[in-house]
Amino acid sequence: MARILILEDDTTFAQLLDGFLTKNHHEVTLVTHIKQSLKLIENQQFDLLLVDYRLPDGIGFELITHSRNLGLSTPIIIMTSFNDVRTAVKSMQMGAFDYITKPVNPDELLMVINNSLTKKDTNNLNTSETDSDFIKGKSATSDRLYEHIALVAPTDMSVIFQGESGTGKEFAARTLHQQSKRADKPFIAIDCGALSKDLAASELFGHVKGAFTGALNDKKGQFEAADGGTLFLDEVGNLSYEVQIKLLRVLQERVIQPLGSTKQISVDVRIITATNDDLLNSIAEGEFREDLYHRLNEFKIQLPALRDRGNDLELFINHFIDLSNRNLGRNVKSIAADAKSLLLNYDWPGNLRELSNVIKRMVLLTPGDIAQVSALPDEMMISVNQQTLPGSSSDLKAVNEQNEKNIITETLIKVKHNKSKAAKMLNIDRKTLYAKMERYGID
Numbered sequence: 001m002a003r004i005l006i007l008e009d010d011t012t013f014a015q016l017l018d019g020f021l022t023k024n025h026h027e028v029t030l031v032t033h034i035k036q037s038l039k040l041i042e043n044q045q046f047d048l049l050l051v052d053y054r055l056p057d058g059i060g061f062e063l064i065t066h067s068r069n070l071g072l073s074t075p076i077i078i079m080t081s082f083n084d085v086r087t088a089v090k091s092m093q094m095g096a097f098d099y100i101t102k103p104v105n106p107d108e109l110l111m112v113i114n115n116s117l118t119k120k121d122t123n124n125l126n127t128s129e130t131d132s133d134f135i136k137g138k139s140a141t142s143d144r145l146y147e148h149i150a151l152v153a154p155t156d157m158s159v160i161f162q163g164e165s166g167t168g169k170e171f172a173a174r175t176l177h178q179q180s181k182r183a184d185k186p187f188i189a190i191d192c193g194a195l196s197k198d199l200a201a202s203e204l205f206g207h208v209k210g211a212f213t214g215a216l217n218d219k220k221g222q223f224e225a226a227d228g229g230t231l232f233l234d235e236v237g238n239l240s241y242e243v244q245i246k247l248l249r250v251l252q253e254r255v256i257q258p259l260g261s262t263k264q265i266s267v268d269v270r271i272i273t274a275t276n277d278d279l280l281n282s283i284a285e286g287e288f289r290e291d292l293y294h295r296l297n298e299f300k301i302q303l304p305a306l307r308d309r310g311n312d313l314e315l316f317i318n319h320f321i322d323l324s325n326r327n328l329g330r331n332v333k334s335i336a337a338d339a340k341s342l343l344l345n346y347d348w349p350g351n352l353r354e355l356s357n358v359i360k361r362m363v364l365l366t367p368g369d370i371a372q373v374s375a376l377p378d379e380m381m382i383s384v385n386q387q388t389l390p391g392s393s394s395d396l397k398a399v400n401e402q403n404e405k406n407i408i409t410e411t412l413i414k415v416k417h418n419k420s421k422a423a424k425m426l427n428i429d430r431k432t433l434y435a436k437m438e439r440y441g442i443d
């Protein structure tokens with residue numbers, strides 16, 4: 001049983017969730033406003049926060065930030081519409097554990113909740129998926145990526161991985177560490193986006209008892225814990241200016257000074273950082289120190305977006321199907337042609353993380369061995385159709401045809417491919433619908 005706080009302003013939906021989760025032996029508290037939720041997490045313990053993105057008094061991110069500032073590690077799952085996937089991905093950079101798209105599928109919700117509850121228990125900064133959970137890809141872009149990793153790994157150079165969210169920066173950093181001479185020493189990953197401003201320095205450099213209110217015991221920082229090995233600072237652009245200054249000093253002098261202590265401790269740590277936006281912008285805006293940037297950027301490696309990885313996309317799809325079959329006890333062997341075409345044509349703003357989530361959901365919703373298009377989020381089809389809209393075309397006929405194709409596709413999705421219903425809604429006869437479907441290549 002877990003204590004779950006649901007922050008959702010759609011009360012009907014919230015009650016549905018409440019009923020469903022209570023039936024599954026969880027203890028649920030419902031609130032509709034961010035303000036109420038902030039008060040509750042300060043005073044009560046929860047095992048999980050299930051948070052809607054758009055709320056009457058703000059956006060769900062506020063709860064993530066507040067929870068991190070309180071130093072809580074309660075997993076947070078953001079519920080969002082499919083069109084907000086980019087936002088959901090951002091919420092994960094801010095420290096949310098996972099996201100789930102609406103309309104919420106009950107099996108999927110249970111899977112995500114169970115994942116977050118079990119991961120919470122094992123969420124040691126040092127643990128990760130096993131090697132067989134990962135693949136490298138075979139495209140020229142992937143070859144170049146791993147060539148660069150292999151080149152820089154044996155050196156002690158600081159490396160920045162730059163790439164969109166979910167492109168696999170942490171995985172690349174681990175690979176680099178494993179290929180380095182520090183491989184048998186710790187690799188410690190720290191998500192700087194999830195660290196509160198106040199706790200960041202103590203997390204990195206440690207503190208002594210009494211250094212600040214709440215410092216009840218001495219605490220070793222992650223620099224000391226990673227001694228001899230590699231420290232991976234994810235979303236390094238989120239570190240406060242004061243912590244940046246401290247970090248620069250550590251890099252220059254190779255010693256740390258725990259908060260409240262006068263003692264200096266020598267450390268030998270290689271730093272790998274990751275960022276998903278160009279830190280040069282943050283430097284121009286005065287938010288990131290240029291001297292620190294040059295220290296961190298002895299070698300920069302760009303992680304390609306999934307949409308630019310060519311045939312790797314198919315490899316990753318198959319890889320995630322195998323993984324999900326194993327984890328969910330399913331036996332999906334292939335994907336129907338229309339579903340495959342959607343997967344290949346979508347632009348994957350959340351990259352590998354989004355692909356892995358979509359495939360997990362697809363496998364979960366496929367009891368047989370062929371995954372159908374109905375197991376993919378409906379909005380994916382709409383998004384793919386919109387991508388192919390002839391944006392600024394002045395060819396009126398082409399624009400009209402594209403619109404007609406989109407409307408037919410969306411209607412078919414709405415009525416779960418019942419052609420009679422679709423024809424009725426579209427106000428045409430079935431024969432005309434069939435003819436148009438054939439003309440536009442709609443399956």
Ligand SMILES: Nc1ncnc2c1ncn2[C@@H]1O[C@H](COP(=O)(O)OP(=O)(O)OP(=O)(O)O)[C@@H](O)[C@H]1O
Binds near residue numbers: 234356
């Ligand atoms: N090479 C890979 N093979 C298989 N799965 C991968 C690979 N790289 C990443 N993934 C999957 O994608 C997810 C996101 O990867 P990762 O956390 O490394 O991305 P990231 O770029 O560091 O994300 P963020 O910008 O949000 O920090 C992982 O949980 C993993 O499931």
